[in-house]
Amino acid sequence: MIQLFAKKYTIIFLLLSFTVTVFAQSAKTNDSLQLYKKRRQLVTGINLAGYGGSLLVFNQAWYKNYPKAPLHSFNDSKEWLQVDKFGHAWAAYNTGRASAAMWRWAGLSQQKAAWVGGLSGAGYLTVIEFLDARSAQWGFSWADMAANITGSGLFISQELLWQEQRIQYKFSFHTNTYKDVVLHQRANSLFGNSWYERMLKDYNGQTYWLSANLYSFFKTSNLPPWLNIAVGYGADGLFGGFENKWTDANGTIIDRSDILRIRQFYLAPDIDFTKIKTRSKFMKTLFAGLNAFKIPAPALMLNNKGKLKVHAFYF
Numbered sequence: 001m002i003q004l005f006a007k008k009y010t011i012i013f014l015l016l017s018f019t020v021t022v023f024a025q026s027a028k029t030n031d032s033l034q035l036y037k038k039r040r041q042l043v044t045g046i047n048l049a050g051y052g053g054s055l056l057v058f059n060q061a062w063y064k065n066y067p068k069a070p071l072h073s074f075n076d077s078k079e080w081l082q083v084d085k086f087g088h089a090w091a092a093y094n095t096g097r098a099s100a101a102m103w104r105w106a107g108l109s110q111q112k113a114a115w116v117g118g119l120s121g122a123g124y125l126t127v128i129e130f131l132d133a134r135s136a137q138w139g140f141s142w143a144d145m146a147a148n149i150t151g152s153g154l155f156i157s158q159e160l161l162w163q164e165q166r167i168q169y170k171f172s173f174h175t176n177t178y179k180d181v182v183l184h185q186r187a188n189s190l191f192g193n194s195w196y197e198r199m200l201k202d203y204n205g206q207t208y209w210l211s212a213n214l215y216s217f218f219k220t221s222n223l224p225p226w227l228n229i230a231v232g233y234g235a236d237g238l239f240g241g242f243e244n245k246w247t248d249a250n251g252t253i254i255d256r257s258d259i260l261r262i263r264q265f266y267l268a269p270d271i272d273f274t275k276i277k278t279r280s281k282f283m284k285t286l287f288a289g290l291n292a293f294k295i296p297a298p299a300l301m302l303n304n305k306g307k308l309k310v311h312a313f314y315f
Contacts, residue, residue, distance in 0.1 A: 038108030043106040047099065051124050055131075067136040074139035079241040081263055085147040086208035086233060088125065092151030093169040094292045095121035099290070100159070114159035114264040121153035145159075153194065168272065170230065172294040172315045173199045180255060186239050186246065187244040194253045207234035208293045209313075226275040230294060232266035268299035268314060 078083075100117025104110060125148040133140035151169065158165050175198055178184040191202040198205060211230035215223045237259045240246055244256040273287035299314035 018106060033107075035125070039106040040108075042104075043102045044253060045057045046102065047120065051120070051127075055124075055127060062254075064136075068134055069136035071130075071133045072135065072139045074141065075143070076241070077143035080145075080203045080238055081261060083203040083206055083235050083238070085208065086143050087141055087171075088147035089151035089154070089160050090171050091147045092125055092168050093155050095124065095149075095159075096152050096155045097165065097292075100155070102259070107169040114156050118152045118156035121155075122148045124302050138189070161299070166213050168211045168213070168291055170227070170270070170292060170294040171210050172207045172209065172232070172296075173202075174200060174205050176205050176315050179301040182256070183239065183259075185248070186254070189249075190239070203234050204234075207232045207294070209233075209265075209266070209268075209270070211272070211294065213272045213275065215275070217308055228269050228270035228272050230266075230270040232268065232294070233265045234266070235262060236264060237261045241307055248273060256269050264315070265302050268294075268297045268301050270297065271295050 051109060096118035097132070098117070098121045100113045103113035103116050108116065126145065129140055129144055129148075132144075139274070153170070154169060155165070158167065158217040175195055178187045187202070191198050192200075199224055209230040209232040211228045213225075213227045213228050215221065215227065238261055239259065244259050244261065246254050248254055273290045276287060278284060278287070294315070296315040299311045301309045301311060301314070
């Protein structure tokens with residue numbers, strides 16, 4: 001459940017932070033210490049308001065509707081074929097990336113900004129995890145924590161090793177149509193009706209990508225600086241967290257174990273938008289935000305049942 005809220009927050013935070021930090025692109029090298037002090041105060045305020053305010057809203061809007069329980073954990077490591085865990089890592093990575101960009105604008109060194117920004121993303125998701133731990137409906141998930149740390153670690157390690165993000169963590173989504181009446185009703189119940197709800201909840205339509213910038217690894221080549229190659233992970237046939245069995249609104253047990261729960265692996269070209277040169281502050285802001293998402297492109301898919309498929313256009 002934490003992943004749904006974290007993804008909403010990450011998208012909003014990306015837009016806010018890159019709108020602020022785009023001005024760093026034109027900052028003068030002789031910016032005074034006083035100016036950096038004011039920027040740090042602004043960034044601190046944005047982070048406190050964003051993190052703290054969203055947690056208060058989240059607690060009031062969500063957790064108060066469910067019974068409380070003593071701190072406890074539960075094992076959801078095999079739920080949704082781990083697609084939700086990839087979502088946790090994506091949220092931690094991109095929240096950390098956005099936060100670090102703000103701290104760089106505020107005058108912190110790249111190394112310090114990487115640590116502060118990267119750890120703040122994981123820290124924020126950890127707080128939500130403890131809210132889960134006090135809810136009788138859920139519990140503290142060590143698998144979620146591992147995913148959060150992995151996402152933050154991917155960002156921090158690249159900043160420290162290469163001083164750039166050569167491998168970006170991206171997300172893409174496509175809507176599914178469920179023609180079977182029973183599956184259609186189940187999808188509406190689980191994933192919602194609107195495209196936005198489906199984007200957040202329908203694990204059958206989500207794909208998570210590690211997108212590597214080729215020129216960053218081969219700087220003496222004639223490769224376009226913006227060209228990436230991406231490997232992705234997704235799933236299909238998921239109509240329950242652990243199995244395709246559920247009880248409908250009438251109390252009838254529905255067993256659709258005939259539907260295979262399939263892992264899918266992808267290979268596709270991609271773009272690093274931040275490598276596209278522009279003088280426009282608006283375009284720099286847009287490109288920085290877009291880099292959290294995989295572009296639609298041809299893709300090669302191989303699933304764990306041995307089926308190979310070529311998509312002329314996949315998102």
